[in-house]
Amino acid sequence: METITKFNAETTVNAEVQHKVEQLLAEYAATIDEEQYRDWPQYFTEKCLYKIISRDNYHKKMPFGFMYCDNRNMLRDRIASMKNANVYEPHTYRHMLSRSVVTDGGDGSLIARTSYMVVRIMHDGTQEIFSTGSYIDRIVSEDGKLRFKEKIVVTDSTRVDVLLVIPL
Amino acid sequence: MSETLTPNVNVQWPSSNTSRVPYTVFTDPELFKQEQKEIFLGPNWNFVAMELEIPNKGDYKSTFVGDTPVVVVRDEEGQVHCFVNRCAHRGSVLVFDQTGNKEDFTCVYHNWRYDLSGKLKSVAFQHGVRKVGGMPKDFSLDDHHLTRARVEVYYGLVFATFSDETPPLKEYLGERMANHIARVLNRPIRILGTYSQTLHSNWKLYMENSKDSYHASLLHTFFTTFKLNRLSMEGGVMVDGGGGHHLSWSKRGTDSATGTEYEKPGELRSLNDEFTLADPTLINAWQEFDDGITHAIQTVFPNFVLQQIQNSLAVRLLIPLSAEKSELYWIMFGYEDDTPEQHDMRLRQSNLIGPAGLVSLEDGMIGNFIQRSIKHEENHSAVLEMGGREIEDQQSRVSEAAVRGFWQAYRARMGQ
Numbered sequence: 001m002e003t004i005t006k007f008n009a010e011t012t013v014n015a016e017v018q019h020k021v022e023q024l025l026a027e028y029a030a031t032i033d034e035e036q037y038r039d040w041p042q043y044f045t046e047k048c049l050y051k052i053i054s055r056d057n058y059h060k061k062m063p064f065g066f067m068y069c070d071n072r073n074m075l076r077d078r079i080a081s082m083k084n085a086n087v088y089e090p091h092t093y094r095h096m097l098s099r100s101v102v103t104d105g106g107d108g109s110l111i112a113r114t115s116y117m118v119v120r121i122m123h124d125g126t127q128e129i130f131s132t133g134s135y136i137d138r139i140v141s142e143d144g145k146l147r148f149k150e151k152i153v154v155t156d157s158t159r160v161d162v163l164l165v166i167p168l
Numbered sequence: 169m170s171e172t173l174t175p176n177v178n179v180q181w182p183s184s185n186t187s188r189v190p191y192t193v194f195t196d197p198e199l200f201k202q203e204q205k206e207i208f209l210g211p212n213w214n215f216v217a218m219e220l221e222i223p224n225k226g227d228y229k230s231t232f233v234g235d236t237p238v239v240v241v242r243d244e245e246g247q248v249h250c251f252v253n254r255c256a257h258r259g260s261v262l263v264f265d266q267t268g269n270k271e272d273f274t275c276v277y278h279n280w281r282y283d284l285s286g287k288l289k290s291v292a293f294q295h296g297v298r299k300v301g302g303m304p305k306d307f308s309l310d311d312h313h314l315t316r317a318r319v320e321v322y323y324g325l326v327f328a329t330f331s332d333e334t335p336p337l338k339e340y341l342g343e344r345m346a347n348h349i350a351r352v353l354n355r356p357i358r359i360l361g362t363y364s365q366t367l368h369s370n371w372k373l374y375m376e377n378s379k380d381s382y383h384a385s386l387l388h389t390f391f392t393t394f395k396l397n398r399l400s401m402e403g404g405v406m407v408d409g410g411g412g413h414h415l416s417w418s419k420r421g422t423d424s425a426t427g428t429e430y431e432k433p434g435e436l437r438s439l440n441d442e443f444t445l446a447d448p449t450l451i452n453a454w455q456e457f458d459d460g461i462t463h464a465i466q467t468v469f470p471n472f473v474l475q476q477i478q479n480s481l482a483v484r485l486l487i488p489l490s491a492e493k494s495e496l497y498w499i500m501f502g503y504e505d506d507t508p509e510q511h512d513m514r515l516r517q518s519n520l521i522g523p524a525g526l527v528s529l530e531d532g533m534i535g536n537f538i539q540r541s542i543k544h545e546e547n548h549s550a551v552l553e554m555g556g557r558e559i560e561d562q563q564s565r566v567s568e569a570a571v572r573g574f575w576q577a578y579r580a581r582m583g584q
Contacts, residue, residue: 052524053361054362054363056266056362057361057362057363062359062360062361062362063360063361063511063515064360064361064500064514064515064518065361065363065518066363066522066523066524067519067524068515068516068518068519069519071447073445073446073447074446074447074449074450074519076446076447077445077446077447077450078519078526080445080446081390081526085389085390085526086389086390086526086529086530087387087389087530087533088529088530088533089533158362158363158364159363159364159365159366159495160363160364160365160366160523160524160532161365161366162365162366162367162368162523162532162533162536163365163523163524163529163530163532163533164523164524164529165524165529
């Protein structure tokens, strides 16, 4: 997974697949940015991996990060807790995504690596770069739709400003 | 390193007991400087690292004692050292990364070279070039070692102090606090993850928060909703170290809501019985310790927290950056002999803690809620009367005794 950014990788997929993957990522980001949080779990397969971990810990192969979910119900619980239980100041995200480097995962899946930048917009208007990093995604086709079987959010920084409640 | 308070520091305590805390203690930049001298560089043990962060000889990590940058390093004999991250020549930082491995420390500016214990070993061109130039004849390497702290390691926790007056670590901790550290770190552990969190608040607001067992089920609603932690559970608070250290503990599965405010619908914001987990494996847990204690938060003055929340184990290191800003560094761990099932449960429970923790994320914000409302406030004080005005062990966690204890220790150290 770490070598997918090879120069002119021959396993690069065709333009149509590339387009579909980037479409998926664009929709994923828009869903979060437009606060459609209850729709967020549908981007994942029933059994899945969603993990947020710092780049430092990712490279050291540390098993624990900021968030860990291995099925869609855990993703739903994250949103349920965010909406019903947790206390935080109202804020939204704005994602900026790079083009994706998409390669064939070999088992019918696709692997995509995409840089992201998330600006956090607080209720009082404060806008700050909240997180930058890389999505390392394993994507599969299910019922004619592309979904994330794995989404590892590798944050460039080891530090979070205040708190992290809305998924990246 | 103790001096009398500078005249610029003007903190008026309204009472001789600690049931009132003037808000200026959280905002005064001069007081912050004074705390560096009296507390962090004063006669106290600062937590700086877990031994496992630097397992091999030559391994080092950079961190802070208060706002003083330090390096913690393991030497050839396995001994752990801690010194100020500042070359004795012209004051440049020696280490400018977070972790690494070195045979010695050589300053990049003029190549002064120190061994792993912080002793100066050589000075570039000490004898000049072909005996021309160089240092004066009476220049001695021994006069220019790095500023070294005393270090003690207890059950894998590395503590450092820059004061000669600090008592031995075990004495500083006291028997009960030492025993609790031994309880948790009773066998070889494995570090499972690390991260840090920026807190836009004074460091003391975070220490208050960690010692405040009153807020746990009120601010953190995830706990209460899933009956993970109610103040009606069996539990208590111990206060030691002149008030500076504390341990609050509770046992899950012993609570009864009968006759408490938890019973009355709408009474507490934190009750939401509608809310159930779609995947309850998140809170699967096993009895980790024979004593039946499922939740334990321990603090050691001035900057250390040891946490057991179910099977989620972690230490936290608090770094004061300014009067209004701090950093909190977390190390999550398990045991070397964890079974795959136990590891999996810990992994799921890792969702509970840290800046994205379902039961802890509010702590990142609550200090700032206070900080922003007390700017320039010179006349008002916080009220700490829950559980009385004394500082003693409590049978109930509905108490601010440990917070009052913190202020007692603080005032004693600060001469206030």
